[in-house]
Amino acid sequence: MSNSSRSPQFIDEKVVSFLGNRFGRLVVTAFIGKLAERGRSICEFKCDCGNVIYRRYSAIATKSGGRSCGCIRIERARVATIKALTKHGMTATPEHSSWASMKGRCYNKNDHAWSRYGGRGISIYPAWRSDFSAFYKHIGPRPTPEHSVDRIDNDGNYEPGNVRWATPRQQACNRRNSIYIEVNGELAVVSRMARKYGVPVQLVYKRLRRGWCGDDAILVPNGAARTPPSTPPSHRSSDNAPCPIPVSSDSKQTDE
Numbered sequence: 001m002s003n004s005s006r007s008p009q010f011i012d013e014k015v016v017s018f019l020g021n022r023f024g025r026l027v028v029t030a031f032i033g034k035l036a037e038r039g040r041s042i043c044e045f046k047c048d049c050g051n052v053i054y055r056r057y058s059a060i061a062t063k064s065g066g067r068s069c070g071c072i073r074i075e076r077a078r079v080a081t082i083k084a085l086t087k088h089g090m091t092a093t094p095e096h097s098s099w100a101s102m103k104g105r106c107y108n109k110n111d112h113a114w115s116r117y118g119g120r121g122i123s124i125y126p127a128w129r130s131d132f133s134a135f136y137k138h139i140g141p142r143p144t145p146e147h148s149v150d151r152i153d154n155d156g157n158y159e160p161g162n163v164r165w166a167t168p169r170q171q172a173c174n175r176r177n178s179i180y181i182e183v184n185g186e187l188a189v190v191s192r193m194a195r196k197y198g199v200p201v202q203l204v205y206k207r208l209r210r211g212w213c214g215d216d217a218i219l220v221p222n223g224a225a226r227t228p229p230s231t232p233p234s235h236r237s238s239d240n241a242p243c244p245i246p247v248s249s250d251s252k253q254t255d256e
């Protein structure tokens with residue numbers, strides 16, 4: 001029995017069994033005919049995307065023929081393009097929006113919140129400012145839509161160790177903890193003052209808890225006695241009163 005006399009019947013039976021077979025996104029919907037050469041079957045395939053294509057059955061059934069009308073490749077190319085354009089592929093995410101807003105607050109003088117951020121020296125860790133991925137890697141995904149980027153030390157910068165996702169309630173509590181002190185006639189928050197004078201902020205807090213006033217907490221060298229004899233007694237009367245003035249700053253807006 002020759003191959004040619006047996007083949008047509010054999011293929012027809014096989015082809016009937018092909019109908020409905022699925023390969024990736026393609027489903028065999030009809031048998032169209034056979035190629036003269038080697039009797040290969042041509043079938044109609046319907047793709048999940050709606051396209052209809054005609055291909056050799058064997059080409060689709062083996063991986064080399066692809067598993068869609070071509071739409072998978074187009075989709076992948078589109079995704080790759082977007083990724084290449086944005087580098088991280090998260091442009092449309094809330095995390096990226098938060099990052100972009102943060103940069104606006106700190107570096108765009110036209111931003112409505114700039115005066116409360118960039119305008120008073122709040123900056124962003126350089127690696128985060130230039131690269132969303134680095135920022136995201138540190139802070140992670142936003143837990144809920146209620147959360148926004150918060151600085152743990154409300155007067156510190158957006159930098160490693162000082163950012164977290166926080167709810168408006170957490171942020172309000174955080175702001176109430178701001179303690180203002182007066183040094184050389186200037187009123188500012190403890191952390192800012194400590195930075196300005198290069199004093200460890202923990203030392204300043206420790207001294208304030210002991211009742212030291214702002215000038216002493218900041219200006220007396222670490223390890224030195226509290227009151228230099230030459231210090232005028234102008235503010236000495238408050239020695240026993242807590243010197244730091246807790247200032248409620250609830251009217252401040254939350255980080256966005």
Ligand SMILES: [Zn+2]
Nearest residue numbers: 047049069071
């Ligand atoms: Zn398709």
